[in-house]
Amino acid sequence: MKHLSKILFATMLVLGITSMNAQDANNPWSIGIQTNAVDFYPTGEDAPLGGTFDEYFNTGDHWNILPSVSRLTVGRYIGSGFVFELAGSLNQIEDYGDMGVPQMAYYAIDGSFNYSLRALLNDGWIDPVVGIGGGYTSIADNGDAPISDLNAATLNGKVGLNFWFSDNIALTLESNYKHVFDVDGATHFQHAGGVKFMFGGTDSDGDGIYDKDDECPETPGLPEFNGCPDSDGDGIQDRMDNCPDEAGLAEFDGCPDSDGDGVPDPEDECPEEAGSVEMNGCPDADGDGVADNEDECPNEAGPAENDGCPYEDMDDDGVLDKDDDCPEVAGTAANNGCPEPDVEVISELNEYSQTVLFDLNKATIRQESEEALKSIAEIMNEYPNTIFHIEGHTDSTGSAEYNEKLSRERAASVEAWLEENGVPSSRLTSEGYGEERPIATNNTAAGRQDNRRVEISLDKNKEVKDSDSSME
Template sequence: MKHLNKLFAAAFMFAGLATQAQDSNNPWAVSFGVNAVDTKISAEGNDSPKFVQLVNAKSNWNILPSVSYLNVSRYVGDGFSVGLTGSVNKIDKWIDRVPGTESTDLVYNPGDLSYYGIDAAVKYSFMDLIGTKWLDPSLQVGGGYQFVGDASAGTVNGGVGLTFWFTEQVGLQLQTTYKHSFDDNRVPDLDVPTHFQHFAGLTFKFGGKDTDGDGIYDKDDACPEEAGLKEFNGCPDTDGDGIADKDDSCPDVAGLKEFNGCPDTDGDGIIDSEDACPDVAGSKIMKGCPDADGDGVADKDDNCPNVKGPKENAGCPWPDTDGDGVADKDDQCPTVAGTVANHGCPEVSDEAIKKLNEYAKTILFNSGKSSFQKQTYPVLQAITAILKEYPSAKFSIEGHTDSQGSDALNQKLSEERASAVETYLVENGIDDSRLTSVGFGETKPIDTNKTAKGRANNRRVEVKLVK
């Protein structure tokens, strides 16, 4: 019994090293079940072939009807694993050749000898080679130490096995091991005979690390801390668009591969998150929005989406109140038709200048003064009306005198009279920025100063267009 305690203590210490499984995902396995010991193969003169002998198993095999072996093994790579097996049995069928006979075996009870075995082995699995997930044939070699009654000896072992996997982690294990003893005089309690030991039991793969619980072991899981799908190597696909979240720029919204998992609802080639109009197809230059009139203003911002207009006017054309082809914003005379060359204002015609000067010649001043005679006011009003027709034109008011009197007096008088006309025009609605006044005295006569008529012509006011 002391050997049994030592055996199980050693086995469970080995099992406690780890709780993982028997392949690249689960490098540890534990098996347990029943075993049978058959001593027939080493009987003197035995002519049976040296392989598993199933004939007369009932009469020749020693079986303990309880869990009688425990195996712990670890996968080391490329189909190989190493393991340790502890087994216990009772030898009540000892086989010897009947003296003087050729084929009859003598089976007897040597005294219910206790049997303990501790064996180490290297096993090679053919499962990957044959390409199955459920059938696992194997070969193994190794050695051990056997205790039979009071005898004990080392053995060299070789065996074959076959495991049927019901699930990825649970299987039925069948195994036969040939144990060759070098202390085989076949004397019970003194020797350990060469023998076969057969095993049948359950084997468990367990303990493979799967942190996120998605059924994919961490070593194969590209996202070991997030539950995912096998087709994405363990990574999740939250939006179900066929693109793993780790590669998906929009993991919460189903999208397209060409857009790294982001949607393009309107199909305009611009992902929704960057599309200012995600439900209406548009252009990249408009950030995904349409521009029906092609004026560079997106329809959503265009107050006139079907008529071209500048952005500054919310996509609408500028108004042209006077219809002269110059937009009001650029038209210096928005309510009076003009020309483009004159910024939307009418051009001052030669006829208008002629009229102005005809009126100007009839402006009458009190003698030697810059004050107007009463009958001159209608003339000034007529001049004012003409200037208002050309609101952007600028004019110069020029004063002239005859040669009577001193030059200085005539110069001063011409300046004052020109200024008086300018003042009247400003007071009656003409912008002062449009007017200047200047006096020339008697320096620019248009007639002779020797006659009364000539001097009358020289005393004049002229209105000239400033270009």
């Protein structure tokens, strides 16, 4: 017995390493086909203690073995490791203790609640079982046996081992102690060995994982994902994979990053070219903030509003064409890229203006002054962004009020003529200053002639004046 215990213990340690399925909720039903042996010897006066087990394995002298299918079992898993099992058996009794007896027919029906200790052995393929239950035993009367015409209830205790060779097949060995009430000498052991078949589990998708434990019971999957699939084999199950048909990375929820730029392909507008997160995965070769796929000048930095291209300055005046009102003529920034008339131009304008004549004490321009006015208009149109100011002046002859009125009207007449001949009114202003701004003495006829004049200057403050007036 000591050696047997050591062998069984060692076997359980070795075989218990391998994990296999047994009877559980996935395989709730079992059928056992067994051969049984009945032993009346261990039921002597010391049974079931003391020397009772000294002859426990004396199969040759005490065991009544029917070498055929002589015991059938049906089991149903209840839960929490418990199985209810119903067994029916038959045998031929020829040995009763140390005595040979006339052959007697043995029949038994037993029910037991069995508990598996397999979980204690790391769910290995060896499955120790203990059980308790009851049954009904019948031995046919032949008139010459120590026990005759036995029909009695029994209280049963069981120990056994199941060796699982697959998920559904096990080799079974068990020993049942049957205590018979009110019949002396009838208490006995019944041993059995055979094969047990498990069935009843449902695996809808055929992936080897029963529906009870399968988190994806309608789709074939893998054990490591509790029955759920990983179609692309990237180690991320499909239900958690944003790209289930393309192998990807866990950091991108299963999606690939083909160009390795840190932007997953579904979010990468340029999945085959390494780019930046800021550019949605596209490159920006010139670093102007416009992705190359949208940049018409990918190798020259330029603003987004110009499709990534730099603005041109065709006339090289330092004012970009987009801001240059005169993009083909060099000008100044102060004049929006257009040229400004210099002193010589103003001097030329005033040479022409000095030849503009009026009727005596009137603002009517004489016909012979038209050629001079045409020249003035031509010069003004060469400077489309320049605002010209027309000044009217008189000598001191007459009253100041009269002179101011006459000079204002003459300046207005010149302004009106220029407007009618192609100079925009927005670029012209006029004012009369009367006798306030003489350029010569009014004490001589020559001086008074010089003071009666029309002058042209630049009105650089007009835009400021217009802005000021709009704010009032």
